[in-house]
Amino acid sequence: MSNVETLATHRTQGGTLRYCRHDSASTGTPMKFTMWTPDGEGPFPYLVWLSGLTCTEDNFTTKSGVYAHAARHGVAIVAPDTSPRGEGVADDPAYDLGQGAGFYVDATQAPWAPHFKMYSYVTQDLLEAVDGAFPLDPARRGIFGHSMGGHGALTIALRNPELFKSVSAFSPIVSPLNCPWGEKAMTAYLGPARAAWWAHDATALIEDGAGAAFDEILIDQGLADSFLENQLKPQLIEAAAAKAGRRVTVRRQDGYDHSYFFIATFIGEHMAWHAERL
Template identity: 85%
Template sequence: MTVETLATHRLHGGTLRYCRHASTSTGTPMKFTVWTPARDSQGGEGPFPYLVWLSGLTCTEDNFTVKSGAYEYAAKHGMAIVAPDTSPRGEGVADDPAYDLGQGAGFYVDATQAPWAPHFRMYSYVTKDLLEAVDGAFPLDPARRGIFGHSMGGHGALTIALRNPGLFNSVSAISPIVSPLNCPWGDKAMTAYLGAERAAWRAHDACALIEDGAGESFDEILIDQGLADSFLESQLKPELIEAAAAKAGRKVTVRRQEGYDHSYFFISTFIGEHVSWHAERL
């Protein structure tokens, strides 16, 4: 799979690249960033353990790359980070005027409903096309790969990891949507992309997946949630994943952070701890 490098920047001793490639899953060009360190934790030049970051509603590949401050911490641990766009884009790709549906709001599912089905296949994109592209083009170690994300991307990270423990060795999330079956964002997006039959949604609901025994190989899932988050009670509901984990005998750690909201100010405060947490497991 051919990867085109659009821009290159030196950052924290490593190299940040903005990239584009053709996705078979979405049928569109897709963009991502990849940061690789100069050395791994043992002083080697790779292949490097790496993390895939999934961003939230309205984001592109650029939001995390510019705002998170993650690369300083990744450099300390000799880890690479890949950050893809959140949806297909371009001429002929369906869209909606609302911020929480359509372009910028792919929800990391494979749509089955019109007009979304031809291009909105972000689950397949992340689990197949993206990994094939970066593993072939950069010095990354697919045997030491983790995934994390924020909000809609936290939902994506949790569900993709739980369904694919062979692809990912660790998973964490910041302010994730833990149960699309039980929140307005999920109800709107899943109905549009997957149809009104709610049984089809379970494969994209972290709480339901844990209840169904998915991803039992993960020793722990880490979640950070701000208590000043305006979406906490209506959309995010971390108590639901705690209850699902307790019932299933699984370890999910939800750290509730006083005074923090849903923004990148919150992400940038705790991103270093998430990178370190993954480094211990990779």
């Protein structure tokens, strides 16, 4: 039985948006998410959106302009928070570690291990909660995300093709093994042994043949993104895909940065792309 509590409800763009909370066994905390469903009885295909550093369940909901496109295709959307929060949950003063920066991994190191289990949360608790509470079709489920959430979407999909039928990303961290954000977070959450990071690196997973069931992965990357050269490095996943004979399409968009202005511009194309596959 679902333990989902609806905190607020809004009608918007030909559907219903709910702000929700439920208890997570994985994180040992209450977790929040937003759920938008189109009009009708369902069950609906749906997409899970994973947000980036410093975000909550609210950023994508208020900034992306996604729901008009979702209504056009009859696709529901769930957007969870990016980390556990609350009293007794470890944190760090830096923006790229701790609350708001869960990196969608299951931490094994102190002080993060008790609550920072975002990989298990997304793949188990969240899906069980929304599938039990809303008219969704789990056989037609996709995943996408931005930056840290793009990393999460790619790695979670590649490791769980039985759960997701499509995957795309905006400005993803494609290789935590090879960028400062990844090195900091993976060392803190998983320890210094880099072999433990491999399962959370999309480029490494493609090199290993993971997620071969996906016919294509779509990535949009802004060329004016200040994080492009140092943190994001899409050429790494392109090279891995080419070597593995996999289809990863990286669309480089001239003049666009790392912000939600970029996401809002191309979110309709991602929605149509997922709808074709769901």
